[in-house]
Amino acid sequence: MKKQSAKPAKAHKKNRNVGIVGIGMTSLSSHKEDQNQPEMIHEAVRAALADAKMTLDDIDCIVHGNMELFEMQYQPDMWHVLGSGAYGKDEYRITTGGTVGATLVCAADNLVASGLYDTVLAIGFEKLQEGNTTGGITNMADPLWFRNIQTGALTGTTAAMMIDEFGAERAKKAAMKYRILMDKHAMLNERAHRRFGLEYDQAEDLMKTSPQLVGELRLIHMCSQSDGACAMIFTHEKKAKKVSKTPVWIRDHITVHREENMSNLYAFEKPEMTHHYAARKLFERNGIKDPVKYFDVFEMYDPSAWWGLDWSREFLQLKGDEHLRMLEDGEFDLDGKLPLNPSGGVIASNPIGATAMLRPAFAALQIRGDAGGCQIKKPVRHALASGFGGTLWTVLMMLEKDLDW
Amino acid sequence: MTTMTCKKEDTTNCFVFEGKMALPNQYFVGRLGSKFIIALRDKKKIMGLKCPKCKKTFVPPREYCHFCQTKIDENWVELGNEGVLVNYAVVRYLGKHLPKKVPYILGQIKLKGADTPLTHIVEGVDIKDVRIGMKLKAVFAPKTTNTLLDLDHFEPV
Amino acid sequence: MAEFYGTTVADIFNTMPKRFKPEEAKDEDIAIGYECKGEGKWKVTIKHGTIKVEEVKGDLKGCATTIHAADAETFIGTTLGKIQAMDALTTGKLRVVGDVKLLMTLLPKIFVQYTAPEKKSSVVAKDIISTITERFRPDKAAGVDMKVGYDLAGEGGGKWTIVIKDGKCAVKEGLAKDLTVKMTMPAEIYVGMMLGTISGESAFTSGQVKLDGDMMAAGATSRFFNKFVDPNAKASEAEELITIKVTNSINCRFATGTAYGMWFKGLKEKKFLANVCPKCGRTQITPREICAFCRVRCNEFVELGPRGTITAADVVYFASPDPLTGAVRETPYAMCWILLDNASPQEAFCFDIKREDLPKMKVGARVRPVWAKETKGTFTDLLYFELDK
Numbered sequence: 001m002k003k004q005s006a007k008p009a010k011a012h013k014k015n016r017n018v019g020i021v022g023i024g025m026t027s028l029s030s031h032k033e034d035q036n037q038p039e040m041i042h043e044a045v046r047a048a049l050a051d052a053k054m055t056l057d058d059i060d061c062i063v064h065g066n067m068e069l070f071e072m073q074y075q076p077d078m079w080h081v082l083g084s085g086a087y088g089k090d091e092y093r094i095t096t097g098g099t100v101g102a103t104l105v106c107a108a109d110n111l112v113a114s115g116l117y118d119t120v121l122a123i124g125f126e127k128l129q130e131g132n133t134t135g136g137i138t139n140m141a142d143p144l145w146f147r148n149i150q151t152g153a154l155t156g157t158t159a160a161m162m163i164d165e166f167g168a169e170r171a172k173k174a175a176m177k178y179r180i181l182m183d184k185h186a187m188l189n190e191r192a193h194r195r196f197g198l199e200y201d202q203a204e205d206l207m208k209t210s211p212q213l214v215g216e217l218r219l220i221h222m223c224s225q226s227d228g229a230c231a232m233i234f235t236h237e238k239k240a241k242k243v244s245k246t247p248v249w250i251r252d253h254i255t256v257h258r259e260e261n262m263s264n265l266y267a268f269e270k271p272e273m274t275h276h277y278a279a280r281k282l283f284e285r286n287g288i289k290d291p292v293k294y295f296d297v298f299e300m301y302d303p304s305a306w307w308g309l310d311w312s313r314e315f316l317q318l319k320g321d322e323h324l325r326m327l328e329d330g331e332f333d334l335d336g337k338l339p340l341n342p343s344g345g346v347i348a349s350n351p352i353g354a355t356a357m358l359r360p361a362f363a364a365l366q367i368r369g370d371a372g373g374c375q376i377k378k379p380v381r382h383a384l385a386s387g388f389g390g391t392l393w394t395v396l397m398m399l400e401k402d403l404d405w
Numbered sequence: 406m407t408t409m410t411c412k413k414e415d416t417t418n419c420f421v422f423e424g425k426m427a428l429p430n431q432y433f434v435g436r437l438g439s440k441f442i443i444a445l446r447d448k449k450k451i452m453g454l455k456c457p458k459c460k461k462t463f464v465p466p467r468e469y470c471h472f473c474q475t476k477i478d479e480n481w482v483e484l485g486n487e488g489v490l491v492n493y494a495v496v497r498y499l500g501k502h503l504p505k506k507v508p509y510i511l512g513q514i515k516l517k518g519a520d521t522p523l524t525h526i527v528e529g530v531d532i533k534d535v536r537i538g539m540k541l542k543a544v545f546a547p548k549t550t551n552t553l554l555d556l557d558h559f560e561p562v
Numbered sequence: 563m564a565e566f567y568g569t570t571v572a573d574i575f576n577t578m579p580k581r582f583k584p585e586e587a588k589d590e591d592i593a594i595g596y597e598c599k600g601e602g603k604w605k606v607t608i609k610h611g612t613i614k615v616e617e618v619k620g621d622l623k624g625c626a627t628t629i630h631a632a633d634a635e636t637f638i639g640t641t642l643g644k645i646q647a648m649d650a651l652t653t654g655k656l657r658v659v660g661d662v663k664l665l666m667t668l669l670p671k672i673f674v675q676y677t678a679p680e681k682k683s684s685v686v687a688k689d690i691i692s693t694i695t696e697r698f699r700p701d702k703a704a705g706v707d708m709k710v711g712y713d714l715a716g717e718g719g720g721k722w723t724i725v726i727k728d729g730k731c732a733v734k735e736g737l738a739k740d741l742t743v744k745m746t747m748p749a750e751i752y753v754g755m756m757l758g759t760i761s762g763e764s765a766f767t768s769g770q771v772k773l774d775g776d777m778m779a780a781g782a783t784s785r786f787f788n789k790f791v792d793p794n795a796k797a798s799e800a801e802e803l804i805t806i807k808v809t810n811s812i813n814c815r816f817a818t819g820t821a822y823g824m825w826f827k828g829l830k831e832k833k834f835l836a837n838v839c840p841k842c843g844r845t846q847i848t849p850r851e852i853c854a855f856c857r858v859r860c861n862e863f864v865e866l867g868p869r870g871t872i873t874a875a876d877v878v879y880f881a882s883p884d885p886l887t888g889a890v891r892e893t894p895y896a897m898c899w900i901l902l903d904n905a906s907p908q909e910a911f912c913f914d915i916k917r918e919d920l921p922k923m924k925v926g927a928r929v930r931p932v933w934a935k936e937t938k939g940t941f942t943d944l945l946y947f948e949l950d951k
Contacts, residue, residue: 030646033803036435039468056474072430072810082467131430134882143424143816145825145848148941149897149912156876157899164925196653206654211662212879219652219880259854263847266874266899267910408838409863411824413851418823420939424814432806439804447791502810547701551804 014113017403019240019247020364022052022121022233028193028349031129032227037076038083041125041229044354045085048121048231052243056085059233061117065094065104066125066353070136084123097140098301099255100124101230101357102387102395108234109250118236124358125229126351133225133352140390146262154222156215157266159306163216166321172216174324176203179221179305179347181332186344188334188374189362193226193349221305221347228351230358237403248364248383251405253397254282262391274394275314275386282396283317286405291316292326292338296380297366299359301388302345312340315386315396334376342366342374356387360397367401437466437478445555449545451484453519461520465553485517486543487562492522495532504554508532514541514559525553529560563601564634567642568678571601571634574641575615580760581674584611584767590672594664595625598637608672627660641676662880663890674761685792686718687749690756691733693790694724698731703786708742708779712752719749726786743775756790821849824863830939834866834902834911834931845906866911867902869930869950873910874899875923896920900929900947916948923949 024047026032026040035043049055062084064077077084077093084091096103101124108120133153141150162171180200186192198206210220240247256278264271279291288294300315302308312332313323326332332340343362346355363383365371381402387395411418434442437454444452454477455462456470463471468478493512496503505526512535513522527541539561546557563570575596588611595618596604603618605625622628631637632655639645640656647665650656658665691712703726710724723738724731737744751770754760765771773780818826821837825848828835836845837860839853845866846853853860875898881891895917899910915923916932929947937943 030649033433033805034436036433036438039435039437042468069428071432072428072808073432082469082471087471127433130432132428135426135428135430139426139428142848143814144422144818144822145941146912147424149914154878154880154882157874160874160876160925194649194652196649198653202654209654209657211651211658214876214878214880219648220654222652225648259850261848261850263899263912264909266912267901267905267908268873269907271908407865409835410861411820411837411863412861413820413859415820416823418818418827419820420818420823420826422816422818422940424816425811426814427809427811429807429809432808434804434806436803439802442804443802447788552806 015115016113017237017240018109018112018234018250019237019244020232020250020360020399021235021240021244021247022048022054022231023361023364024048024051024232025191025230025354025358025361026228028191028226028228028351030193030224030226032127037071037073037125037127037130038080040127040227041080041083041123041231042085044125044229044231045083045121045123048233052233054119054233054243058119059085059089059121061111061120062086062089062091063094063104063107063111063120063122064091065096065100065123067097067100067136068095069131069139070133070352071127071131072135073131085121090117095353096389097393098303098352098389099356099387099393099395100353100389101355102253102301102359102385102397103255104357105232105234105250105360105397106253106255106395108232109253112234112236115236118239120234121231122234122357123229123231124354124356126353126355127227128225128350128352129227153303154214154217156213156217156306158304158310159216159221162306162310166324170324172207173203174327175216175221175305175309176207177327178309178332179206181327182302182305182308182341182345182347185334185342185374186348189343189348189371190373191349192344193228194224195344195348217304217306223303223346224348224350226349226351228349228354230351230354230361232357232361232364246368246370248367249400249403250360251398251400252282252286253395254278255393255395256281257393258391265392273311273314274392275311275388275396276317278386278394278396279315279317282398286398291384292318292331295338295382295384296378297339297342297363297376297383299341299343299363299366299383299385300345301356301359301386302341302347303350303388305347308341308345308347311386311388315384334374335378339376342371342376344374356389356395359385359387360399363399367399437468440481441466442551442553442555445545445553446549446551449486451486451516451523451543451556452481453484453516454478455480455482462518463521464516464519464523482518484519488514488516488519488523488541488559490527490535490537490539490541490559491515492537493527493535495535505558510535512541512559525556526558527560528558566635566638567644569638569642569676571598571637574638574676575604575606575617577676578606578615578673579613579768580754580764581676582613582764583672583674583761584613585763587611587613587672590668592627592668593625595622595628596631596637597622597628598631599633601634601637625660627658627664629665630657630659631655632657642678643675667890674759677759685753685757687712687714687752688718688720690753690790691720691722694733694787695731697788697790698726699786699788700729700731703731704729706786708776709738709740710779710783711737711741711744713737713744713746714749714752715747716749718753724783731786741775743773743777743780745780746772746774757792819851821851821860825849826939828863828865829943830937832868832931832933832937832943834868835863836866836905836909838862838864843906845904845909847902847905847909847911864904866905867931869928870900870902870905870911870947872898872915872923872925872927872929873901874925875915877920894920896923898923898929898947913944914946916946919949 104122108122141147183198210218256274331337383399453464510527512527541559607614636655836847837849841856896915928950930950
């Protein structure tokens with residue numbers, strides 16, 4: 001693996017600490033015909049305000065985002081004002097592909113930390129059923145060349161590479177174990193969209209009979225298509241301590257992009273993955289030597305079982321088959337060394353523009369002890385949450401229970 | 406291996422390609438929006454939602470009162486099919502997505518019983534004769550499209 | 563027979579001929595097998611606008627595609643849209659051997675969606691006839707002078723004559739002698755057609771509706787009336803949720819700039835031109851103005867390939883429809899990453915492989931490009947890569 005050379009990014013200089021004081025989400029489902037877009041957003045906004053015991057008068061600024069063109073609507077922030085509550089307030093629209101939910105959190109954090117605004121409301125949403133996901137994704141590609149060969153978000157190369165590295169039997173079994181683990185977590189999370197009740201003894205059957213999409217990527221491995229919205233409220237340390245008994249602190253976050261070209265990911269010599277790079281830099285500057293030991297929960301953006309499993313190695317800076325062994329030994333389970341996606345992850349619920357925000361949202365609920373059925377039994381003090389987008393780019397953030405770093 | 410040089414200033418091989426995006430999509434109007442359109446379509450009536458606290462009536466419908474944030478989604482009131490033109494613009498720009506042939510008048514019509522104006526098309530009056538304050542009435546579309554255009558346009562009373 | 567959502571599996575198959583839309587299926591020639599565990603097997607043969615539904619004992623033979631449901635609830639739920647077909651497919655409760663796309667493309671096109679019978683049971687033909695005068699639209703019937711007779715047999719049926727004259731409409735009991743057209747059918751078919759649960763076209767072609775007199779007049783009558791709205795279905799009326807469907811079509815123009823311009827110039831000459839980073843020596847294909855790693859401009863171009871080696875391959879079994887054309891590619895097809903000769907080891911090139919070479923294709927295989935007869939400097943110049951024997 002060739003490491004990307006770039007100057008080491010410095011830790012964020014914060015003027016003041018920022019806490020998450022409100023979390024709200026709609027139900028996550030495959031169809032929301034009874035609500036239009038502003039109505040759906042407003043449901044999440046109301047829930048976040050109620051959670052923070054605030055009203056719209058307390059909000060100084062709103063950041064709003066989703067996947068560009070996924071509903072084939074331009075500038076939805078304008079006609080969403082009824083739902084977002086942005087009338088008479090500063091509002092910014094952000095759209096960075098799959099990472100957008102996480103980017104909204106980063107932006108809200110930066111806006112509050114800088115001192116420009118005291119309290120910021122972030123809204124991520126998606127109504128995949130209204131648009132054409134493939135259309136949206138295809139139109140993201142370079143129009144001169146790659147748009148013509150782009151066929152949406154499905155790829156089987158990671159599966160092929162893992163089969164090559166670990167052998168077909170072990171790799172396929174591991175991918176199915178990951179998939180069923182995510183479903184078991186989703187079954188515990190009453191907010192999750194797809195909850196199938198899969199059992200481990202179905203693995204053998206499903207990995208043979210589930211319809212093949214691309215290569216060894218089968219329908220069972222793939223993430224959900226959901227409608228839903230998530231809203232979060234961020235405020236500075238002084239106010240956070242005043243309004244909330246359990247504010248969750250944003251310690252640091254990093255955003256890593258790479259050049260817009262999928263081709264050079266799969267040559268014989270592979271570049272350092274943005275996930276690996278992001279984690280390496282983030283841990284380096286925060287003095288995290290052993291992420292598996294340090295973090296109590298990891299909410300990862302896992303678009304498929306193959307990707308989720310492969311990426312756990314990148315994010316956690318693991319080597320060889322360490323990630324497979326962690327999975328096989330139950331270390332990613334709810335009572336394992338590092339519970340992975342107690343929410344059920346993206347495989348269970350995926351309203352894309354909200355998905356990367358749901359990661360820190362579910363992680364923060366874990367820290368607060370408010371995660372409901374999927375609450376980790378051990379105390380959760382340090383959380384890691386990731387976002388993924390486009391032709392592999394990464395947002396990674398650290399959340400903390402205490403202001404003690 | 407032969408190499409060739411192409412500097413930024415050299416535009417010999419710059420091309421322009423024609424492209425197209427055809428984006429099929431659907432929009433869920435929602436429970437409130439559907440009720441509004443169904444009333445236009447089946448009953449030829451324009452419905453609004455009234456805030457019991459602020460006594461303001463909104464059209465088209467919205468879930469929450471704009472002023473006091475009270476949930477008003479059940480408080481339907483029937484508005485008159487007549488109203489007053491409170492503002493207008495003449496659309497002259499030729500766009501293939503426009504619902505009518507240009508030039509046409511896009512007006513804001515304050516209906517009897519409503520506190521917000523409804524934006525819609527005004528016909529039956531010459532562009533040079535349109536005046537703020539003129540009385541208009543709703544004309545419903547003969548064929549439904551299940552959209553706001555089931556109310557086809559407004560015309561002078 | 564197990565019942566779910568007020569429906570049995572047999573209900574769904576029994577109503578299939580009634581829900582069939584022959585016009586939409588006139589170019590189809592396919593046999594679809596259905597197996598629902600615990601309920602039985604059915605074979606549906608669709609041929610040039612005709613349909614045959616038969617229950618099968620033993621094996622399903624001669625079916626291009628077979629659909630297998632793990633239980634009656636899955637089959638009924640997915641048919642009624644109460645269970646997401648995609649979810650049932652994901653968990654394996656619904657299994658398709660053959661063409662999975664049928665479920666999303668062909669079947670919704672050629673069948674009226676099945677609705678549970680309880681919805682229509684409250685309305686009888688008499689109720690619908692009694693609303694005719696209030697649904698009449700004089701503006702549409704100007705100058706029309708006709709008498710339409712309905713002879714509806716069965717419960718809630720009867721004989722009526724609808725008189726349209728001078729922009730007025732009247733309903734009379736019994737059949738007049740000088741009818742323009744007479745329609746004879748079972749009352750329940752009439753109700754189904756009016757509520758939209760039965761395809762009118764299918765009812766006519768299958769002979770369930772008999773016409774005596776002016777056929778054209780019969781076809782025209784629906785124009786003179788507003789759609790019947792079921793007054794007993796108040797609950798379902800409130801449930802009606804409107805979806806607005808649009809296709810936004812936007813014309814675009816894209817400028818290549820110098821670096822990409824060289825790429826297209828190369829294609830015209832059947833060459834792969836990449837530009838080289840002066841600092842790290844990376845060959846960029848397709849060319850980019852700047853090396854993103856070194857942040858320097860890359861002005862030097864070299865020719866790569868034309869032969870290369872496959873570094874990774876994706877075999878696509880489930881093609882998404884192209885949003886620009888709506889067409890779905892024939893599957894399986896393969897997308898390959900190819901390291902062209904002389905390219906730096908990180909920089910593969912992604913393209914299609916010849917369909918016939920699919921079974922023999924593997925990582926490490928040598929390939930060569932196949933060009934269009936006439937190259938114009940566009941995307942279509944390069945057809946695919948094929949194995950280099």
